[in-house]
Amino acid sequence: GKIPVSGAKNSALKLQAASLLCEEPLVLTSMPNLADTRFMADLLKSLGVEVEWPKGEALCRMHAANISSTIAPYDLVRKMRATFNVLGPLLARVGHATVSLPGGCAIGARPVDLHLKAFEAMGADIVIEEGYVKAAALRGLKGAHIVFPFVSVGATEHAMLAAVLAHGETILENAACEPEIGDLAICLNACGARISGYGTPTIRIEGVAKLTGTRHDVIADRIEAGTFCIAAAATGGNVLVEGARAEDLGALIDCLQQAGVTVETETKGLRIKRDPTKRLKPVDVQTQPHPGFPTDLQAQFMALMCIADGTSTIRENIFENRFMHAPELSRLGANITV
Missing domain, CATH: 3.65.10.10 (Enolpyruvate transferase domain)
Known part of the structure; x- marks a missing residue:
């Protein structure tokens, strides 16, 4: 869709x-x-x-x-x-x-x-x-x-x-x-x-x-766009994220591709595809100021890595106290050590 x-x-x-x-x-x-x-x-x-x-x-x-x-x-x-x-x-x-x-x-x-x-x-x-x-x-x-x-x-x-x-x-x-x-x-x-x-x-x-x-x-919201991209990757869907701009999401796109997700640039936005029969690969991420990986997408990417086949390391460098989602993911069955 x-x-x-x-x-x-x-x-x-x-x-x-x-x-x-x-x-x-x-x-x-x-x-x-x-x-x-x-x-x-x-x-x-x-x-x-x-x-x-x-x-x-x-x-x-x-x-x-x-x-x-x-x-x-x-x-x-x-x-x-x-x-x-x-x-x-x-x-x-x-x-x-x-x-x-x-x-x-x-x-x-x-x-x-x-x-x-x-x-x-x-x-x-x-x-x-x-x-x-x-x-x-x-x-x-x-x-x-x-x-x-x-x-x-x-x-x-x-x-x-x-x-x-x-x-x-x-x-x-x-x-x-x-x-x-x-x-x-x-x-x-x-x-x-x-x-x-x-x-x-x-x-x-x-x-x-x-x-x-x-x-x-007003410029398209890259955090909202990135969240939709991660959601499509998590569900193994085929989604066109209309208005998403590759130049604003370079670090996320690199990480998604390393995880085994297909990201294609189209005239209206970014198309995200993943074969749901194949497990995601683990990716290590560090949050950084732009053009690095955005801190505002760190929680979403952590959720995605919970279903990857292997261990990922996520380091938060921008804000302290930004792993409050980790215990909630653990309650859902994730294996996370902070």
């Missing part, structure tokens, strides 16, 4: 935050209709963004002609980490913002200090008081040379969102290379930003005075 892939949540949330930078409407298509993206839309409304997104629709129109508030309160930000990403756009567009620090996360510590250090490098004054980040750059942000001490998708995206309206050039080194960062850069460039080097560890952003709007199709 065939199954379509939704737009990527991790990209859509940052694209929604980008609407705060645009003086004209930003229209997103292939929007994933999820609790998180709906929640981000509600936060944007509280900041003065006009949001038109009918229930069940995949087209969302956002217009931030006038930003009426620069405060993102704790009750909103604590429910979802990604809402913290309104800080950079508000700081860049208005010159000040007060945003609650995000709440805890079920998959380990994910501090935002890299985000704040990037803004300070661009000339922002930052104070943390009673769980709130108070940031100001009343004369505007300035371009900066920022070297991240380790690869961070969130910090890379957030620094990009702030730098597009900064005075002068910003260089981000040791930047993350995930496809969602490229999606954000392509959308911002369509609005008038000047970003180059995305998809590589060095991103250059030449600041502009203002951004207009655009219409942008």
Whole structure:
């Protein structure tokens, strides 16, 4: 059969935050209709963004002609980490913002200090008081040379969102290379930003005075696509995963092929085939930043390896506390040692 892939949540949330930078409407298509993206839309409304997104629709129109508030309160930000990403756009567009620090996360510590250090490098004054980040750059942000001490998708995206309206050039080194960062850069460039080097560890952003709007199709969700690919491999099916892109899933495709799964690129997506009469082969996997094996597909691949003929070793290098699924698989009869 065939199954379509939704737009990527991790990209859509940052694209929604980008609407705060645009003086004209930003229209997103292939929007994933999820609790998180709906929640981000509600936060944007509280900041003065006009949001038109009918229930069940995949087209969302956002217009931030006038930003009426620069405060993102704790009750909103604590429910979802990604809402913290309104800080950079508000700081860049208005010159000040007060945003609650995000709440805890079920998959380990994910501090935002890299985000704040990037803004300070661009000339922002930052104070943390009673769980709130108070940031100001009343004369505007300035371009900066920022070297991240380790690869961070969130910090890379957030620094990009702030730098597009900064005075002068910003260089981000040791930047993350995930496809969602490229999606954000392509959308911002369509609005008038000047970003180059995305998809590589060095991103250059030449600041502009203002951004207009655009219409942008949200990139397909590679984690959802990868999950469907693994499901088809597990069941021994023949499935076309519509919208899946081989260039976004290289590490997974390599592992599936090593396990004995056939992966074919077609015009509409990826076809996954496996002979159900033959056992899968074991594959060792280590999670790594893109283009390595994605941490968000580690649990699914572990489940697949439970039915392989032999022993696999899976090492998690991105997040601590990310083997919580292992005991549940063991309850189903899997032989797993952590």
